[in-house]
Amino acid sequence: MSLLTVGTVAFDTIETPFGKAEMCIGGACTYISWAASYFTNKINLVSIVGDDFPQSEIDLLHGRGVDTQGLEIVKGKKSFFWAGKYHDNMNKRDTITTDLNVLADFNPILPKSYKNSEFVMLGNLTPEIQMQVLNQLESKPKLVVMDTMNFWMDIAWDALLEVIKRVDVITINDEEARQLSGEHALVTAAEKIHKMGPKVVIIKKGEHGALIFSEGKIFSAPGLPLAKVFDPTGAGDTFAGGFMGYLAGQEDLSFESLKRAVIYGSAMASFCVEEFSIEKLKRLSNEDIKERVDKFVEISRVTIY
């Protein structure tokens, strides 16, 4: 099924305790598209770059079944750029630079062929742009998922709530769920967020896994203990891409299917953090993914009686 993804396509400069990567490929939409491309090959990408963005990277996305008609390339301008540095324990990072560049004037126009996309993944971006995309759709999608972050809660609260009202699923991390709901307990936070719109609330807990709250039911996906987290950048986007790609590929929106989708998303994110940028995501095999998913299932399996 067709999957529309909107978000940034960008350059990142990342410093971790393990090294530094200058001007590597980044952006939420990039991670989402690469992760989703292992599960579905009808991806409609919506984003913006400058003419500094390498055509070779766009060609690689084509090769993965990504339609880039919706990727606006602005001549004479630069792509969005973010530089950050992670602390020793990888749980905190400092933003060194944020150059919006082309993103400052991003006004997404959906190509005609995108307007009936059946699955819509609103990557982390200003709520205004997420809303502009929703408003251009000509038929009701089977599923709309949004990812967001605390930054938009701080500076664009009302616009954010408007988008939240219109989505089926929201993915946020535990601290953001607390900020959004004003509740500390995640069960209560999820209840309040349900009332804002989304039937399904997915709370990402980094190394501790993820929780789904839906229809009064809860699923707790484990985190896979990794010996080395090389670079956490893009893990949340990759999670969202794997989750949404799996659902678009399966066309099954039952709670059991959502659980599997969260395991696939978690597996893809666990690959993402093993190398800088999208390097590892570029060269996975289906066998790699199957093995990793099996590990997630294996470590959480228990029989009591």
Next chain:
Amino acid sequence: MSLLTVGTVAFDTIETPFGKAEMCIGGACTYISWAASYFTNKINLVSIVGDDFPQSEIDLLHGRGVDTQGLEIVKGKKSFFWAGKYHDNMNKRDTITTDLNVLADFNPILPKSYKNSEFVMLGNLTPEIQMQVLNQLESKPKLVVMDTMNFWMDIAWDALLEVIKRVDVITINDEEARQLSGEHALVTAAEKIHKMGPKVVIIKKGEHGALIFSEGKIFSAPGLPLAKVFDPTGAGDTFAGGFMGYLAGQEDLSFESLKRAVIYGSAMASFCVEEFSIEKLKRLSNEDIKERVDKFVEISRVTIY
């Protein structure tokens, strides 16, 4: 099978955002014994109190199958007392008062009938006392488990390492595992701790559940999202008590059994935090425990294919 437990039996004054409990019953050994008593009724308790400790509480333990020959009652002296205050999010607490009282001179003497205990649970206490207990055993137990905390890493490093060398299982929280091993990644931390002695490393992650590392295998037990954590005091001790009680009751030390034991320990801890002190632990039914265990299994169950 007989289960020896050593640790504090004490009074606590606890303040949480939900209320204050003055001079309530506390202590690691209390929580361990109550939790374990739902799974085995041959518990050999080793601890010390002053003559201010209510006989009625000791009688209740008797009623649960706890042998208190090893509970020294010191006339004219006071029981160990701890007062603490939890912050809003319950993840951090301040110690207001620590009065060692009788604990300052605790020199445990094991009753003859305790010396061949088959399961030994060394509750959180000075490593010296934990060692004194081990040294009085006359036959090798089937399983020795120790609980400890960062405080002993700070002030009694060498003595702590001596105890760690002699136990089969260690239970510590994630930050403590990092401090003990000097490694941030929990997989690597567990590997280093294995080399210090324990074949099994159990890392408690509070609301995020627990991990078992054993024989190169990993199990991730979920945390049960609770709407209200009323008082986290004793949760780690209760976890240890449920874990060890289950194993002593089952006499099965396979990895599959350890996994079940961690689920039972987690279930008992989830009850503990719902009320002050040992209140909830005093009035559980087997049906309550079964239902709670089923919830833990239910929220982590997933079928991929």
